[in-house]
Each structure stands twice: as structure tokens, then as C-alpha cells.
Amino acid sequence: MSDWNFDMSQAPRGSWRAVTRKIGKNEVETEEHVPDLIIAAGNDGVVTLSRWLPREGRWNMFTAAVPPRAWQPWPSHPETSP
Numbered sequence: 001m002s003d004w005n006f007d008m009s010q011a012p013r014g015s016w017r018a019v020t021r022k023i024g025k026n027e028v029e030t031e032e033h034v035p036d037l038i039i040a041a042g043n044d045g046v047v048t049l050s051r052w053l054p055r056e057g058r059w060n061m062f063t064a065a066v067p068p069r070a071w072q073p074w075p076s077h078p079e080t081s082p
């Protein structure tokens with residue numbers, strides 16, 4: 001596992017993808033957020049899985065006023081390709 005990164009602006013926030021949905025008789029193209037997962041460290045020794053919530057402008061499990069202090073990338077399975 002890598003070292004903690006204390007620059008939260010470098011934490012991956014995910015990407016957006018176009019999605020076509022059928023609403024009634026119409027097909028509508030919208031965008032959907034695909035979050036990246038991180039390990040986030042907060043105050044008082046809290047370490048948790050987190051993801052960026054773009055509509056709320058904060059990390060999951062944290063408030064916008066009290067964001068994580070540091071982060072690490074979520075590990076991938078050793079048999080998956082990059």
C-alpha cells in the first residue's frame with residue numbers, strides 16, 4: 001500500500017459517462033458520474049472507504065466543512081489488468 005497523500009485535490013474524483021435512458025416513449029441522453037474509490041483518513045483516527053459526491057461537493061462519509069485529511073488509492077485485485 002502506498003503512503004498517505006495529504007493533498008486532497010489530487011484524490012481521483014471519478015469520471016462522467018454518457019448514458020441513454022428511455023423515459024416514456026423518448027430516449028434521453030444524460031451524464032452519469034462513475035466514482036473512483038479511495039481510502040480516506042479523517043480526524044480522530046478514522047479510516048474509511050470514500051468516493052466523491054459531485055452534486056454535494058464532498059467526500060462520502062465526510063462533510064464539506066470537514067473533509068478527509070489524507071487519502072490513498074483503493075487497491076485493485078492482483079489479477080486484474082491496469
